[in-house]
Amino acid sequence: MRAFDYHQVADSEQAIEQAVRSRQAKYLGGGTNLVDLMRETVERPQTLIDVTRLSRDIDETAEDGLIIGAAATNAALAGDARIRSRYPLLSRAILSGASAQIRNMATVGGNLLQRTRCAYFYDVATRCNKREPGAGCDALEGFHRYHAILGTSSSCIATHPSDMAVALAALDARIHLRGPEGERQLAITEFHREPGERPDLETELQPEELIVAVELPPLPMAVRSEYRKVRDRASYAFALVSVASMVELDGETIQNVRLSLGGVGTKPWRAWRAEAALRGQPATEATLAAAVDAELAAARPLPGNAFKLELVRRLMIAELSQRLSDARNGGDA
Amino acid sequence: MSALDKGRSGDRQPSGVALAGDYWRPEGRLDPLSEKGRIGIGAPLSRVDGAEKVTGGARFAGEFTFDGMVYAALVYSAIANGRILAIDQREAEAMDGVVLVMTHENAPRLNTPPVFLRSPNGAAGDDHPIMQTDRVHWNGQPVALVLAETQEQADAAAESIRVDYAAEPAMTDFELARTHARQPDNVLGGPAEITVGNADEAFASAPHRIDAIYTTPRHNHNAIEPHALTLAWVKAGENDGEDETLRIHDASQCVDLAVASLAEVFGIDAAQIHVTSPFVGGGFGGKALWQHQILAAAAAKLADRPVRLALSRKGVYRVVGGRACTEQRVALGADENGRLQALIHSGVAAMTRHNNLPEPFFQATKCLYAADHIRLSIDVADMHMLANTFMRAPGESVGTFALESALDELADRLGMDPLELRARNEPERDPTSGLAFSSRHLLEAARSGAERFGWSERSATPGRRREGEWQIGMGCATATYPYMRMPGAAARITLTPDGATVGIAAHEMGMGTATVQTQVAAARLGLPVEKIAFHYGDSHLAGSVLAGGSQQTAAIGGAVIAAQRALVAELLALVGQGSPLSGLSPDEIECRNEGLGVLGDDSRFETYAQILARAQRSELSVEADAAGSEELANWSMHSFGTIFCEAGVNSVTGEIRLRRLLGSFDCGRILNPKTATSQFRGGMIMGLGLALMEETLFDPRSGRVMNPSLADYHVPVQMDVPEVEVMWTDIPDPHTPMGAHGIGEIGITGVGAAVANAVYNACGKRVRDLPITLDKLL
Numbered sequence A: 001m002r003a004f005d006y007h008q009v010a011d012s013e014q015a016i017e018q019a020v021r022s023r024q025a026k027y028l029g030g031g032t033n034l035v036d037l038m039r040e041t042v043e044r045p046q047t048l049i050d051v052t053r054l055s056r057d058i059d060e061t062a063e064d065g066l067i068i069g070a071a072a073t074n075a076a077l078a079g080d081a082r083i084r085s086r087y088p089l090l091s092r093a094i095l096s097g098a099s100a101q102i103r104n105m106a107t108v109g110g111n112l113l114q115r116t117r118c119a120y121f122y123d124v125a126t127r128c129n130k131r132e133p134g135a136g137c138d139a140l141e142g143f144h145r146y147h148a149i150l151g152t153s154s155s156c157i158a159t160h161p162s163d164m165a166v167a168l169a170a171l172d173a174r175i176h177l178r179g180p181e182g183e184r185q186l187a188i189t190e191f192h193r194e195p196g197e198r199p200d201l202e203t204e205l206q207p208e209e210l211i212v213a214v215e216l217p218p219l220p221m222a223v224r225s226e227y228r229k230v231r232d233r234a235s236y237a238f239a240l241v242s243v244a245s246m247v248e249l250d251g252e253t254i255q256n257v258r259l260s261l262g263g264v265g266t267k268p269w270r271a272w273r274a275e276a277a278l279r280g281q282p283a284t285e286a287t288l289a290a291a292v293d294a295e296l297a298a299a300r301p302l303p304g305n306a307f308k309l310e311l312v313r314r315l316m317i318a319e320l321s322q323r324l325s326d327a328r329n330g331g332d333a
Numbered sequence B: 001m002s003a004l005d006k007g008r009s010g011d012r013q014p015s016g017v018a019l020a021g022d023y024w025r026p027e028g029r030l031d032p033l034s035e036k037g038r039i040g041i042g043a044p045l046s047r048v049d050g051a052e053k054v055t056g057g058a059r060f061a062g063e064f065t066f067d068g069m070v071y072a073a074l075v076y077s078a079i080a081n082g083r084i085l086a087i088d089q090r091e092a093e094a095m096d097g098v099v100l101v102m103t104h105e106n107a108p109r110l111n112t113p114p115v116f117l118r119s120p121n122g123a124a125g126d127d128h129p130i131m132q133t134d135r136v137h138w139n140g141q142p143v144a145l146v147l148a149e150t151q152e153q154a155d156a157a158a159e160s161i162r163v164d165y166a167a168e169p170a171m172t173d174f175e176l177a178r179t180h181a182r183q184p185d186n187v188l189g190g191p192a193e194i195t196v197g198n199a200d201e202a203f204a205s206a207p208h209r210i211d212a213i214y215t216t217p218r219h220n221h222n223a224i225e226p227h228a229l230t231l232a233w234v235k236a237g238e239n240d241g242e243d244e245t246l247r248i249h250d251a252s253q254c255v256d257l258a259v260a261s262l263a264e265v266f267g268i269d270a271a272q273i274h275v276t277s278p279f280v281g282g283g284f285g286g287k288a289l290w291q292h293q294i295l296a297a298a299a300a301k302l303a304d305r306p307v308r309l310a311l312s313r314k315g316v317y318r319v320v321g322g323r324a325c326t327e328q329r330v331a332l333g334a335d336e337n338g339r340l341q342a343l344i345h346s347g348v349a350a351m352t353r354h355n356n357l358p359e360p361f362f363q364a365t366k367c368l369y370a371a372d373h374i375r376l377s378i379d380v381a382d383m384h385m386l387a388n389t390f391m392r393a394p395g396e397s398v399g400t401f402a403l404e405s406a407l408d409e410l411a412d413r414l415g416m417d418p419l420e421l422r423a424r425n426e427p428e429r430d431p432t433s434g435l436a437f438s439s440r441h442l443l444e445a446a447r448s449g450a451e452r453f454g455w456s457e458r459s460a461t462p463g464r465r466r467e468g469e470w471q472i473g474m475g476c477a478t479a480t481y482p483y484m485r486m487p488g489a490a491a492r493i494t495l496t497p498d499g500a501t502v503g504i505a506a507h508e509m510g511m512g513t514a515t516v517q518t519q520v521a522a523a524r525l526g527l528p529v530e531k532i533a534f535h536y537g538d539s540h541l542a543g544s545v546l547a548g549g550s551q552q553t554a555a556i557g558g559a560v561i562a563a564q565r566a567l568v569a570e571l572l573a574l575v576g577q578g579s580p581l582s583g584l585s586p587d588e589i590e591c592r593n594e595g596l597g598v599l600g601d602d603s604r605f606e607t608y609a610q611i612l613a614r615a616q617r618s619e620l621s622v623e624a625d626a627a628g629s630e631e632l633a634n635w636s637m638h639s640f641g642t643i644f645c646e647a648g649v650n651s652v653t654g655e656i657r658l659r660r661l662l663g664s665f666d667c668g669r670i671l672n673p674k675t676a677t678s679q680f681r682g683g684m685i686m687g688l689g690l691a692l693m694e695e696t697l698f699d700p701r702s703g704r705v706m707n708p709s710l711a712d713y714h715v716p717v718q719m720d721v722p723e724v725e726v727m728w729t730d731i732p733d734p735h736t737p738m739g740a741h742g743i744g745e746i747g748i749t750g751v752g753a754a755v756a757n758a759v760y761n762a763c764g765k766r767v768r769d770l771p772i773t774l775d776k777l778l
């Protein structure tokens, strides 16, 4: 790691000012991802602007949702009583990730912007289009067990590794941004990009732009939501496949559903196609199978990750079936 | 019959310990310390260094300092074979704090290190020249070293160094390499092919046959303490180059061999090198001599500054070898009763032309089953890779996966209980050497383990037990590891009126050696443990004991037996006329109550303090070499055990979670149940990792390890580890010091197969390719 300048800022205004003034600046959250990448010389910022003093509050919104300061730690968010009762899948998603130590350091902003775990991305002795556009992709014919089958391109097949973001995608969370030009909001599903020809461009974030908060709209059905993660060991491993799900029944008709996937997409994957195929349909096995097929029709598995196609299919069916039976047993909560 | 064997009946607890005799001979005497109830032996003494370790007081090799010390960082090659065309180090040399950039162009001339098991002085993993030429031999080889005033400066400078290579074709794909496999000239000093009868013929005509290929991946060493050392070239006097000594604090499991090797490399006298290693954070076979120690010493010489070199975790993956991948065939031919007529265990392991360790996967098969016809063979596939090396139970850990899976397959085919199949093939004598076993109670261990585990609950048909999404099954496998006692051990005992110091160039890597050997020395000398100081981990101490092959306990034991005899002889020579002990020979003596007494006669006794005082001596110091390991020529000597596993397989996701593990071992006398439990349990947990997750991702295109970190290279985390129970027969081996066997490695053996067999019993899927990951069960 090379020497860098370090600035601590008190609020977003200062952060942005500092970023505009500095050369090759990066915002620093808990540092659990950025510092690792600096050690590997994948990231080589000259300036770090520590944004952990930005708001870490979790507040009620006027619409009965919650707004979370970007500097809130993953541990604090997962442990918040309102999150646990109103958006339990978010708490579970966060707790299924990393380790307690890392979650104590990691911030909400940093979690959304953490970069892929593709081994070739981490190793500057190999070829990677995300690190160096046009260089080639060593994962395509190399190790890609952890790589995506949805949203891939011939340039890059890397997954977005965040568990938290998968839950946020199901909740239609909104990302509050602030930059030199002022403030704006984006739906989380519009925030991350698919790789296409430019896998180096991972989000819609503009230079110097900062994540200041994440807003959770009210969502009563989320009370009975789940996050299930399948991985190579019982803890401290990234998802091979994960599913965030919630379902609302009207009699035996699926009135509403939210479904998103981790470990299989190049971004936190909202299963729009499956949701569309479920909404308003009878709650039958055939409906579930058709919805899953609709979502996975576009999947592009490779030899090393072909198992994910079957795994994600099974996991989606199992989870949706369970949500349906929860809904039946829990009445119209 | 010795005095000891007589008159020890009744309820009288023996208060003293007679001297051990010739336990290694067929008619030899049992070491009296192997008797049950010996004071201190078998007591659960807590670690003597436990408090020091948990409070941070124990200093590890990378925590020592020297005045003027600088820090080292390595640059690793990015190709597997070829030449270095140019190294651009200008930026690095201009950076703050940089003291030296060393490459093959300015490194001091060094001799090629002697390789482990090839040369008597060999501690090195391979015999590549070290930074002497522009050749690159593996992806990850150190090509430059930076010294700087701080670690951060050294790291930053190392990153700025640009290396241009001329890559040449490299053999980095095992699938390709195995098609050019060759027979190595030896496997651990023995033949690479062993035959009894004609196994291929017998197999062809056997009524029941299993013939399968099992594969195991590469593994990397991941001791909790990454390799580190701090060293200085210390000048004795003014401009007297001759007397310069190389002082090294290393994390080492072979201080003495390291000295011998380094002396050859630097062309200096072994007496000019001093290596100490009081604490080692895990070795497992990986902490011998690799390039980093030699490079650090060379750079220190060049810069004329003391150096600390601490490998990063990634660095360990680049310069310290691991376990080689294997492809093994096991073919079993059995008669109607399950008796083995043919047993074939053959295959290929990756290796290099520069080391000498064909992954010895047939080791366990040599002694386990009474087959009429046996053929065992190992071929090696030469690759451009970092030399593979020893890793906890090299051979047995992956070999038992293949053999014990195949046995399970045969039992299934025959509709026979797997334990019953094994019992029917229990040999009378070692099936390949023909020697009698010195101590083999495998069936007893299996029986008691099965009972404790509830083996009878197992359904013979797979897929019968279910809890929700989980399918549950049970499996078992035999564990085994050889007993060894390598030559070279010696011990010094220094007796004072206040107690005794035992010094021996052995090692404590977390196994509990210091604790157990304190216990043993106390029992042997009739002293309380508080009056024993056990000194180890220092090349200046007596003898040369390798912490490897699970042989330290016996090797130290043998050396202390010899030193005790010498000590008693010297004490008897000192006693003179007035003593109640005068005129006696060592064999009439026992050590008891902090002194010497006459065997069978409580009235004739003198304390060590009295003897020393009368002779006007403040101390008495003796050193003796352990007796030669004749026992190994007289018997087939092994530890045994049976591993039981209960596994759950998720029918939706294929996830595997172990629910219970039990190991029932037959490893001679257990000296300390506390440290022994940790050793067994730790080994079994490592076996769990081998079964379910450990795998080095070696990119076949580049020969590069792609998961050189503990985030990406999976070892078990707390939540993966179920209840692990261990038990043992505690039957002493009559032909070893203390009746004990080493227990450091047996725990990992058998676990891979026990898990695979449990997974099969749970869901009916047979996985023959480690690790057993969920995709293989979908």
Ligand SMILES: Cc1cc2nc3c(=O)[nH]c(=O)nc-3n(C[C@H](O)[C@H](O)[C@H](O)COP(=O)(O)OP(=O)(O)OC[C@H]3O[C@@H](n4cnc5c(N)ncnc54)[C@H](O)[C@@H]3O)c2cc1C
Pocket (backbone or CB within 6 Å): A026, A027, A028, A029, A030, A031, A032, A033, A034, A035, A036, A051, A070, A071, A074, A096, A097, A098, A099, A102, A105, A106, A107, A108, A109, A110, A111, A112, A113, A114, A115, A161, A162, A163, A164, A209, A210, A211, A212, A236, A237, A238, A239, B711
């Ligand atoms: C061993 C290991 C295992 C892990 N396992 C998991 C897992 O199983 N599941 C999982 O989901 N995650 C896992 N993680 C990843 C972890 O969740 C992330 O590292 C963490 O969330 C990143 O947060 P941070 O605050 O430390 O980010 P940092 O490392 O500080 O920053 C990450 C990125 O975000 C940018 N950034 C930070 N804050 C802001 C802001 N407010 N505005 C704009 N940009 C910002 C930084 O510039 C940087 O580019 C693991 C990490 C490790 C090291």
Ligand code: SF4
Pocket (backbone or CB within 6 Å): A116, A118, A119, A120, A121, A127, A128, A129, A130, A131, A136, A137, A138, A139, A140, A155, A156, A157, A158, A199
């Ligand atoms: S998958 Fe993407 S991140 Fe990985 S090597 Fe290819 S381009 Fe790079």
